[in-house]
Amino acid sequence: MGNHVLVIEDEPNIVEAIRFILMRDGWDVSTLSDGDRAEDTIRSRRPDVVILDVMLPGRSGLEILAALRADAATRSLPVLMLTAKGQGRDRAEAERIGASQFMSKPFSNTEILASVRALAGV
Amino acid sequence: MVPFNILVAVCLVYVGLLFLVAFLVERRANARSLPWLRSPLIYTLSLSIFCTAWTFYGAVGYAVRSGWEFMTIYLGPTLVFVGWWWVLRKLVRIGKTQRVTSIADLISSRYGKSNMLGVIVTVISVVAATPYIALQLQSVTLSFAVFASAAADGGPVPDKAATALWVAVGLALFTVLFGTRNLDSNERHLGVVTAIAVEAVVKLVALVAVGVFVVWGLAGGPADMMAKINASALSSWDLQPGRWAGLIFLSAAAVLCLPRMFQVMVVENVDERHLATASWAFPLYLFLMCLFVLPIAVAGLDLLPPGTNPDLFVLTLPLAQGQDGLAMLAFLGGFSSATSMVIVASIALATMVSNHIVMPLWLSLRPARAVSGDVRRIVLLSRRLAIGGIVALGYAYFHLSGGSAALAAIGLISFVGAAQILPAMLGGIFWRGATRVGAVCGLLTGACVWLYSLYLPSFGPDGVISARLIAEGPWGIGWLRPQALFGVGGMDPLIHAMFWSLVLNATAFFTGSILTFPGPVERVQGAAFVNVFDGEVSAGGWVRGAATAEDLLILSQRILGGDGALAFFEAEARMQGKAGPLPDPTPGFVGALERRLSGSVGAATAHAMIAQTVGGAAVSVEDLMAVANETAQIMEYSARLEAQSEELTRTARQLQLANEKLTRLSAQKDSFLSQISHELRTPMTSIRAFSEILREGDMPPAMVRRHATIIHDEAIRLTRLLDDLLNLSVLENAGMQLTLGLVSLQDMIDRALVAAAQTRPERSFAVYRDPASEALYVTTDADRLTQVFINLISNARKYCAAPEPELRIAVRQRGGRVMVDVVDNGRGIPEDSQALIFEKFARLTDETRAGGAGLGLAICREVMTALGGSISYLPGQGGTAFRVTFPLRLQAAA
Structure with missing residues (x-):
């Protein structure tokens, strides 16, 4: 089992928090601040879990998820969706497109860590 | 002796009483609470206006002068009511169905609604009625004079002319008050009619009372009276058969043609059945009125000094016998006779004058207002003026003729004038061939002959036409002598005039009618008048024509729709007991169909359509108009x-x-x-x-x-967001409390630059300003406007990505407005985003976050609106450029 997590999130402080939490637990964390290069990044180095924000500059998180699910290589890649809008509509949309898990901001540290572990099958 | 003042007072009280009767009846009539007002008795009594002062006083005088001949005046109407009631019934029926308002209206309506005929009849009627009204004024004046001379020692002797004038004014006032209080579509005056009925009772009671006093008080009962009559010279007068026949005919014609008789008989009639009662009750009334004429005449000749005016025996006899109360009653009887005649005659004539002369003139002169204005007011005004005018004419005639002629003579002149209408009237209701041209010819001919041979000579020799003309004819033409036309001399002037005027009138009427052809409206009206009694029988009934049920079904389908028509026809067929959808086109079925169709297309259209299909009846002009x-x-x-x-x-x-x-x-x-x-x-x-x-x-x-x-910074970010939200909410909802003051624009920009420098203080901006253009003092809310500048400059500091950032601030003043442009040298805002930037949370995502929540420009917009200005994005300035516009002097909101 690998331990590589890709975080796609545009809020620098949130990225820093997630990175701190995961790295302390022994995960290898790489980050992207927008979704433009998401597929390239994943293809060049496949992560075990992707943490994906819904509201991103440029392509939205839901568009990226749809693209990942359309590609056979990434169809089963575990994706944890994060959103700050907190509306049921986003959650339903994300689950329809194929998010592995959906989490509202703000989250608790243990919660996100547990989710990443579960998704990675650790 | 009755003092003259008391007499006047009694008259006034009496008139007041009539007034009250008329007023109460009008009020109750509106509430429809007095059924007896519509009884045949009132109708019959109102007809008694035939008996004017002429009959009341003058009959006795007539009897003294001509013996039994006075009876002819009563015999004519009696014959009409007993023997010719069917003519009256036809007149009343036509009057109701055609809503006739006067005799002029009847003639005009019959002959194609010709207003010319209305005018002719109106003029004839007014001319004929004028001497008659004068006669009433004269009789009242004479009766006053009798009392005054009898009481000469006790009071002032009134001037005759003045008395007549006051009587005329009083009568005109009473008539105006009650005849024209309101405008009724059928021209009925229930109050006036009831007052007339009261007067009819008063005059009958008065005359009978005088008669009873004469027969039982002065003579020794009926037997003694008969003996005295036989002994007197009156009974020995010869009967002149020609004159008798002529006078009976004349009074019969008058009862039909006098405008006032037409008014009470036809226009004021509320129920056709009243005519049945009147046909015996009115002759009875006339009989009672003439019962004591001869006894009074004989007694007057016996007891009064020779030379006493026999026209006033009814009054002078009781006075001479010291019967003051009886004399007063007799006076009131005569007064009633005169007033009732003048009132009804002037109402009838005023209606005619107003409807046929004044209104047509007014309508043609004021076409614009006639359409929209209130015509009622004009009609009432013209009626009132007409009443005044007619009474004034009567007074003028009284004045001119000197009040000297014998009463009966004047009355007969009027009768002949009114009788000129008879041919056109009878011809109109019995002969469909009568035409407008015929009626005009007859009326004009008759009226001219009447005027020439009777009316004008009545003013006396050298009155209007000279004595020489009467004796020798105009220009010496003998056969044109007014009283011996066509060389027929030796006749009584009255009978002569009546004979020639009516013969020539009727001849012209028939000739004109035969030679001309009636127009369409005239034919419609002619049929409606002549066949007035057939109307209800034939109106709904269709004769079985050539139409087949199939034709009718096709017609009905167009209007009722296929299913509806079929259902109706089937139901009708079932009712006739026929199998299948087509009933027989019986008159009953066609009638039912017409009613059914009229529910959809209106009665007239339905009638016309059925008429076309059935083919039994032509479509008339009125049908088409409907x-x-x-x-x-x-x-x-x-x-x-x-x-x-x-x-x-x-x-x-x-x-x-x-x-x-x-x-x-x-x-x-x-x-x-x-x-x-x-x-x-x-x-x-x-x-x-x-x-x-x-x-x-x-x-x-x-x-x-x-x-x-990080926690600290994010907490500050949260606080700022909340501040912005609250700010915006206050701006949007509650409005803004502005603190206005006179401030330097330069100061405000200085302060804004200092404050905005806290945003990304690490970056140094080159700022370009023009101090001269900024040297402006502005009346505004300095803090708010400065906040807008701060927001704009901060935005530039945050987002301007140029390696050497610049900021230009340019100020311009135009009119009363100031423009401040804030321009940087960054990339600017993409065109498709420019429309969004002032919306809330419209922050254009930028890698370099500065912690704004995207509310800044929205707040700027709200502030500028509150300051009476605006903020807009300026495209094409090389960088991001905003323009703020605001008034130089902001007025505080009221």
Whole structure:
């Protein structure tokens, strides 16, 4: 089992928090601040879990998820969706497109860590 | 002796009483609470206006002069009511169905609604009535004079002319008050008619009382009276058969043709059945009125000094016998006779004058106002003026003729004038061939002959026409002598004039009618008048014509629709006991079909359509006019419907717009809440994550400080967001409290630059300004406007990505407005985003976050609106450029 997590999130402080939490637990964390290069990044180095924000500059998180699910290589890649809008509509949309898990901001540290572990099958 | 003053007082009280009767009846009549007012008794009594002062006083004088001949005046009407009641019934029926308002209206309506005929009849009637009204004034004046001379020692002797004038004025006033109080569509005056009925009772009681006093008081009972009559010279007068026949005919014609008789008999008639009672009750009334004429005449000749005016025996006899009370009653009887005649005659004549002369003139002179204005007022005014004018004419005639002629003679002159209408009237209701031209010819001929041979000579020799003309004819033409036309001399002037005027009148009428052809409206009216009694029999009934049930079905389908028509026909066929859908086209069925169709297309249209299909009746002019009316109504109705439907469409569109707006607002609200949620949750996520990390402890101090700084910054970000939100909410909802003051624009820009320098203080901007253009003092809210400048400059500092950032601030003043442009040298805002930037949370995502929540420009816009100005993006300036515009002098809101 690998331990590589890709975080796609545009809020620098949130990225820093997630990175701190995961790295302390022994995960290898790489980050992207927008979704433009998401597929390239994943293809060049496949992560075990992707943490994906819904509201991103440029392509939205839901568009990226749809693209990942359309590609056979990434169809089963575990994706944890994060959103700050907190509306049921986003959650339903994300689950329809194929998010592995959906989490509202703000989250608790243990919660996100547990989710990443579960998704990675650790 | 009765003092003259008391006599006047009694007259006034009597008139007041009549007034009260008329007033109360009018009021009750409106409430329809007095059924006896509509009884045949009132009708019969109102007919007694035939008995004027001439009959009341003059009959005795007539008897003294001509013996039994006075009877002819009563015999004519008696014969008409007993033997010719069917003529009266026809007149009354026509009057009701055609809503006739006067005799002039009857003639005009019969001959194709010709107003010329209305005018002719009106003029003849007015001319004929004038001496008659003068006669009434004279009789009242004479009776006053009798009392005055009898009481000469006790009071002032009134001037005759003055008395007549006051009587005339009083009568005109009473008539105006009650004859023209309101405008009734059928021209009925219930109050006046009832007052006339009261007067009829008074005059009958008065005359009978005088008669009873004469027979039983002065003579020794009926037997003694008969003996005295036989002994007197009166009974020995020869009967002149020609004159008798002529006078009976004349009074019979008068009862039909006098405008006032037509008024009470036809116009004021409320129920045709009253005529049946009147046909015996009115002759009875006349009989009672003439019963004591001869006894009074004989007694007067016996007891009064020779030379006493026999026309006033009714009054002078009781006075001479010291019977003051009886004399007073007799006076009131005569007064009643005179007043009732003048009142009804002037009402009838005024209606004619107003309807046929004044209104047509007014309508043609004022076409614009006639359409829209209130014609009622004009009609009432013209009636009132006409009443005044007619009474004034009567007074003028009285004045001119000197009040000397014998009463009966004047009355007969009027009768002959009114009788000129007879040929046109009888011809009109019995002969369909009578035409307008015939009626005009007859009326004009008769009227001219009457004027020439009787009316004008009545003013006396050298009155209007000279004695020489009367003796030798105009220009010495013998056969044109007024009283011996065509060389027929030696006749009584009255009979002569009556004979020639009516013979020539009737001849002209028949000749004119035969030679001319009636117009369409005239034919319609002629048929309606002549066949007035056939109307109800034939109106609904269709004769079995050539139409087949199939034709009718085809017609009905067009109107009722296929199923509706078939259902109706089948039902009718079943009722006739026939199998199948087609009933026999019986008159009953066709009538039912017409009623059914008229429910859809209107009665006239239905009638015309059926008439066409059945072919039994021609479509008349009136049918066509009614069709046109209905069509106009339908068109108006459909236009109204169309307008309503347009209105509905408009309302629906407005509702739809409002709904769209609400939907948009609701979507905006959802989106706003979602944005708020995002903006709040994002800093909270960082705060929560790092505070949880810090809580675990066991961390190097540098790390702790770093995490705490992030928490601190995010908390500030949250605070600022909340501030902005509150600001915006206050701006949008509550309006803004402005603190206006005179401030230097330069100062404000200085302050804004200093404050904005805190944003990304690490960057140094080159700022270009023009101090000269900034040297302006502005009346505005300095803090608010400065806030806008701060926001704009901060935005430039945040987002301008140029390596050597520049900021240009340019000020211009134009009129009363100031423009401040804030321009940087960055990349500018993409065109498709320019429209969005002033919306809430419209922050154009930028890698270099500066912690704004995207509300800054929205706040700027609200502030500028409150300051009476605006903010806009200036494209094409090389960088991001905003223009702020505001008034130089902001007026405080009221």
